[in-house]
Amino acid sequence: MRSGKVGSESIRLWSFLVIGALLFGALGMRLFQLQVLQWQEFRNKSDSNRFRLIEIAPPRGVMRDHKGRLIVTNRPSYTCYGVPHELWRDKRGIALLNAALHMPPGFLENEVIKPYRRTFAPMRLKRDLSFSELSAFEEVRDQIPGAFLEVEQKRSYNGKLAAHMLGYVSEVSKEELEKFPDVLTGDLVGKRGLERIYDSALRGVKGRRFSVVNALGQEVAEAENLKRIDPVAGKELWLALDLDIQALAESLLVDQIGAVVAMDVRSGGVLAMASSPTYDPEIFAGRIDAAQWNALLEDPDKPMLNRAVQTMYPPGSTIKMAMLTEGLESGKITPTWSISCPGHYTVGNRTFKCWKKGGHGHVVPLRAIEASCDVFFYKLGMTIGVDGVHDAMARYHLGQATGVDQTSEAEGLRPSEAYYNRRYTPSGWTRGFIPSISIGQGEVLVTPVQMCAYVAALANGKEWRQPHLVEGIFDPEAQSLKRIRWAAPQPLNASPENIELVREGTRRVVWGDHGTARRQQDDLVHIAGKTGTAQNPHGDDHAWFVGYAPYEDPIVACCVLIEFGEHGSSAAAPVAKEIMKRFVLLEREGESQTAEAVARPH
């Protein structure tokens, strides 16, 4: 019995030992497999856990005016990031964060995090935190381990200055992602204006580095042994713009609807381009909320519209210099060609009025411009025909896009006989269309920038220059400037005598006894120009003034359009005079300073 007992006991002992040994053996083999055989595989996995490729955003190129002053820069802003998986575990933390970031109740939890709750990669929760959001976040950050801040560069504009022309940047859209190869979701790209047109130059080239992150995706250190590629800063835009003139133009447009374009006659560079009402481009660089966006879109005054290039108006009487140039150049009239203005003119069964009820009496070309006699131009139009009016506009590139570096430029309208036949089937073209378009009403449409280039061409007397905002692109890394080759000047193909006659007419608009802009006489800077009134079937007429200064040796041209301004002489001309005068005086000041500097002995 005793031995049997011993036997069963030893079986028991051995089965314990054998089972134990098997279990420990299995564990040992498993450890050998993981740590010795598959070591490399797991080491790679642990490396990819902790190393993260971080893109380094290059600073976006700044923009400067023609004196080198900064118009658009970048400033640091705080963006709140979060790891959705981590945040999702603590709903109370989400609520705290939601309140700190000033979001609508439940927005963060349901709209932002919930769809990504299984994601470990950090995602952007809110850009450009305000100071109060930042301090509210700092207060609760200990209780929200899944959220952290990152500094990012934000586009900084000079308030609303030149908003339309500069454009803005905003998060890339799905369509744009397909168009630009090296842009990723969440990147900011230019959407309008210069930001859009020169986006690729401004953007720069992203750099990259590897960083060591913890399980929350928070950066712990930079990985030392992996190569860092520095970003290439975006290129600078050097503009023809003059900050002072731009600011002045905008201040003169306050509370009005309209546009101003001022150009340097010598180069075609745009000194100022303003449109009113305006908006703050900075709101787009952050997270724009739907209410702000809708308010902008639904505003009946359309603040997003750049009226200087995107809106078409009939030129009114400002077309008359083009008409006269064409009449003289075609040889159909001479400088002494004269008409009699009784205050109205009849074609077929239609009567067209002159703006002056009693009529102008005997009118020669010079007088026609000075006093803006409509009957003279009705008759001139009938003389040169509809295609003559077309050619008159074509000579000065009116009714066609100028190619200025702006987005969505409107073309305008320059009718020909073929156009009327197409448009008014079946009756087609009749001579009754001519009088209206001869004085710039009806189916002739231009943009303010076209008008400015037109009057600038008249000012220099020889050629039409393409208006443009950017003179050159400066590479801050290479310290080199690449000038942009704008279209070569287009000759006006007009004799100096004829041009001189037209120019004299514009001088008399201001300085003559019957001039429509006599109130703009200024002894310091002599300006010349032409008023205009665009008939507006929807309300009060729009007021135009196009002009240049100084008359003797023009350096600046300016076009002003005031919607519902009624009279060019009262609404638009004073604005244009202020702008041109300021620029001429600033130029003279600069010249005298340079002269002094040269004269002063060192």
Added chain:
Amino acid sequence: MRYTLASLDLWILIAVLGLAAVGLMANFSTSYAEGELEFTHFYRQLIWSAIGLVLMMSAITIPSKYYQTFAYAAYLLGILGLIAVLVIGQSGMGAKRWIGLGIFQFQASEIAKLTTLLGVARFLSDFPRDRDKIWVTLTAVGLTVLPMGLVLVEPDLGTSMVYPMMLFCVLAWSGAPLWHLLLLLCPIVAVVTSWNTTLYVVTLVAMLIIIFLSSKRFIPVILAAGILVVIGSATPILWNKLHPYQQKRLITFVDPESDPLGSAYQLIQSKIAVGSGGLTGKGFLNGTQTQLKFLPEGHTDFIFSAWGEEFGFIGTSGVVVLFLVLFYRGIRLASKCHNPFFAITAAGIVSMLVAQALTNLFMTVGLLPVTGVPLPFISYGGSSLLTWMMISGVLLGISLRWRDY
């Protein structure tokens, strides 16, 4: 009679102290990872280790006979403790496990492991001639199921799983007939095999034949057949009555890979930590998985992964060897004891220790589902460490006195 230090089983002593030292180092590392400049949880573990040493020495000093004398009283105290937890316990992580004891809180389910073992061992040793009687085995089962049920409703699934494993080993060691053991296995076998009809039938037949050969009677066979048929056919029915989300939870428990971002996340990160440690490890405090907190629960359930990452295969096999030493020396001691109470207690201690350690270790290397069982001596936690030190003291006490009884 005088005892000297040399009379102790020094292998066991060295293994216990070695494991506690590994625990301190590993806790230093995970404390460092938490970014605690004061090393809060490392210092706590250090203090507990010191208290644990005192407890262990006290447990050695107390004459082993007293454990036998007061076994039932200890068992009752353990049960009362578990009930107290349910009535006045403090919640943590959605489960009631703690009793406030002034300065620190104590997890009653930890100490109940020892008191239950003492009670069961005492009961089995009180009826040496009736080992082959089914009522003895069933009473032992009852004595174990009571505290296990109380732990389960806390709820603490991981700790409760240690009880049946301990019971099974204790019964086996105490000389229960094979068919008793097989009968106990019947419910588990039925649940596991009921998914496959062929497997179920084959297993059922095999079990019944072995039970018959072992017992030479028909009643146990009928009993076993009853259990197998009832549970085996009830399982699929119960399964279909579960809500889909409950089914999903059970599936991810058995197969965590089916939920890679949930329960498998811990498992994947744990395997990466252990595997990336390689042969020699990444070095103390240099484990990227641990220090950058990719490893969840790095200081409690997955502390072995943290250790494995920083000390590699050499470090992990060191720990495995220490447990193996405890296992071998403990079983050897149990087999030498003439007194059945000491033999059963020693075997029970070793089984409990090895069962819990292997459950944790197999979990960290991805061979078992994630259950939340701490690694004895090494995982952070005062109750666990103090209990294991005390249990080791009892084992060492027996190693000192086994010749005397």
